Amino acid sequence: MKNRRLIITLLISCILLCCTAQAVTLRITVVDEETYDAVSGASVYVDGDYVGSTSSSGTYSYVHSEDDDLYLKIVRTGYRNWMGYVDYDATRARVEMIREDEILTFELYDAGTLQPISGAVVDVEGDDYSDSEVTGRDGSAEFSVRSGESYDVEISASGYYDLSKTVEMENSARVVQYWLFSNDLLAVQVQDSETSEPIEGAEVFVDNARAGATDADGRLQLHLERAERYSIKVTAADYQTYLENRYFETDDVLLQVDLVKSAYPVSITAFNEAKNPIEGAEVYLNGMFQGKTNEYGRLVFSDLHGGTYQIVVKAPGYGDWSETYLITGAGEDIVAQLGYDRASVTIRAKDPDNNPVAGAAVVIDGQVIGTTDGLGCLNTPLVTNKVYAVTAACEGYRNISVNAEIPLGTTEFTVPLVMEQDFDIWMLAAGVGVVAALLLAVVMIVRRRRAARNRGKSRGRDSL
Incomplete structure (x- = not known):
């Protein structure tokens, strides 16, 4: 049994040795026809079948055991396809690939009008290449050049500055666009x-x-x-x-x-609601502080440049005034009328014992504002620097009226109202009458009870 296995092993080894002896390694080298530079990434086909691609050194090794010549095809973008037969026992094959022509198109435009420039002369120079074309009505000119090469370009046109460029052609058609600048x-x-x-x-x-x-x-x-x-x-x-x-x-x-902007004299005058000038009001132009108004409420600019300004006027106790003005001429007098600030005013109604009076109707300067809450209070905003007539009325209390002055600049203010109870004389008389009637009824009942007792005692004596 062991001898049989040994014989089989020897036979297999002999067959492998025979096959190895017949195998051939074909080393394929692919280069550029003009520069002899290695062409990497070229696809290799043998007898119509893809077998691989060249390395960075432009080589590819193909191992075979054919006894017929090999049909070899090399394909690479930017080159013409190479096809040919290689002897079956050849170990080396050198393939020189020819670059494929590509179309290089120039498009020229006027830098000012954006219109195409016709009649411009375009000269293209390269290694073993020289050609010249004139742009047509669409401002374009075409050249058939080799891919992967560099070309020097000179462009000239009547009425325009000359232009020099260098164009690198890739492995496909290319369109380049240039502006030409008029020389005037x-x-x-x-x-x-x-x-x-x-x-x-x-x-x-x-x-x-x-x-x-x-x-x-x-x-x-x-x-x-x-x-x-x-x-x-x-x-x-x-x-x-x-x-x-x-x-x-x-x-x-x-x-x-x-x-340089023109300068104009401009004045800004600040008034309050009473048409009185406001002294010391701060004036801002476009966010920048410019100064304060004088005793007449005025700030004067002798040479304010023309233009648009955001004018803001501020003063203590007044709301800010803001307007946008276009300064376009001399002698402008801008009037800023500032409204008084508003204070948070609390109307507080209470009785002489300091107890809150709820539900009291509050009238200010003849206008009903509202009624006091459970704490006897009513809050309302009022303009400062003014005297108000404040009136309150509530059932069971005497009406009360006071004059309240809200000082300028005040933010919170309280108007106290002390409301006295109102006693109706008829209601008092009615109350007294009711009490008297109750007392009379009590007296009558007491008398009747005493009379009843006395009659009871008399019957007792009579029975004896």
């Missing part, structure tokens, strides 16, 4: 000299002729020949006029204009 284009940027904020709607004049108005970004594009002198004027509402005679060099592309 001049941009005007108008802004506030203090805040640097753009000024929209500023009027620009060139040699006394209106050239246009700035946009929301404070910009306006002009077309001026260079190496010339021009008179530039810029105007805007509430700003001082900008005027300059300037010579523009060929390299000048931007004119920055800083406008």
